[in-house]
Amino acid sequence: MGLPAGTRRRTPGLRREEVARLAYISTEYYARLEQARAPHPSREVLAQLARALRLSDAERDHLHHLAGTPPGPPPGPSREVRQSIVDLLKRLPEAAAIVLSATYEVIAWNDLAAALMEDFSALPRRDRNLLRRAFLTPNEGGRRLYGVSDADEFARSAARHLRAAAARYPNSPEVTGLVDELRAGSEEFARLWAAHDVAARPALCKTFDHPLVGPVTVSCDVLDIADRDQQVAIYTAAPGSPSEEALRLLSVIGTQRMDVPATPGT
Template sequence: MDRRELADFLRIRRERIAPADVGLPAGPRRRTPGLRREEVAQLAYISTEYYTRLEQARAPRPSREVLAQVVRALRLSDAERDHLHHLAGTPPGPPPGPSREVRQSIVDLLHRLPQAAAIVISAFYEVIAWNDLAAALMEDFSALSRRDRNLVRRSFLGPHPQGRRLYGVSDGEEFARSSVQRLRAASARYPDHPELTALVAELLDGSEAFARMWATHEVTVRPTLCKTFDHPLVGPVTVNCDVLDIADRDQHVVIYTATPGSPSEEALRLLSVVGTQRLDVPG
């Protein structure tokens, strides 16, 4: 436990929170920036004396419960939460779960790529954002439930036409393998997450192929640089694949672009006009 660093960190974070941020009046006699120590203690449901000793580097090591209450009171980010735990000599436990909320700037980015099909996937392989061209190339995700937007479930459990992979992709086997590897890695980051536990159990029960891949414990994912979609309206569409990590939310932006001047670029241009209005053929 680094008492001095912990004390400084708590003081600085306390001073940056305005009383109005937590529903407290500023008052005419407030002399200190941010919150008072007694106010943080009240918000954290701990004694003012104990919190004061923490800021004076005189307190014993706080418990995980106390740290969790201080995190909430000081409105710390996930990175600040982890830092607080390390300063207190109590390494943080596993994160509670990945975020499904996509930043507005990322959503705006997707729609500023009119010649590219782009989606955002969560750590559990759920499609959580997309642009119009992605809906035209793959399927109209807005018409699907959350359950049906999970690409691992769709890849192994369907539904898709007899003899066809999901969206008719050329790398169906490789996509299935890499998705299992990413899901296996996610299970280590979120070992007790009920949604992930239920998804894995469902896949193990419903797919022998998934069970075989899961049993290998592989977590090294090789990047896919190019793939071909067999589209029911425009035929084969070969695209370059680029993946951007959103590390703070454990999300990935997947961008599909066609080589300029290629037949696939023309196919994407046609899809951007047709949209999803005639995409009633299962992918």
């Protein structure tokens, strides 16, 4: 937590001087804040206190309102996935499911999603972003974005959502940096950004062109996690369909590449 190790505590929680140290303010000033004897704290001090106390976004906003200082825009999109959502993904063995941040970074996934799309655990964080994947990654054999049938529509829709995210997080270096990178690296994205395209929506039914099992047609349902500004995308195949059999095969194959000859010793 940024505090030196100390003696064992009789009661849980931080001491007054520890909160002050973590918030980079004096203990005396923090005591006056607790006792309502100090002037209204600045937005910066409140932000430091929120970080020190590890407040959620809702708790942070409440702290600002209590202090009479309206909260500013969130510092950036949340990447923390609730444990209940992580558990949900694991309980969907017959569905591929991912969690997307406000910038379309894949921040959680289950095993079947990794088998259907790619092994996200093997990628650095920046390469898990579907916008980078759609606009900046060279197509492999004419397959854009895992060979999904609505790749162009998805890319346009994701660009539209990124514009909305940029408005919600105007002070986020992550968001502004991603926009600048995409505009500089993709003429298509630059055109979409300049055109303010708001019409495109990804299809609710799409087909993945998988290199091992062939076409996999799935329904796509998206659940919003409003308090984290995240989305859960769940891909399911029709019962009894060839695509359902393909997903079952992928659940067995996992992320191993059977189309690549094994190297000696493996």
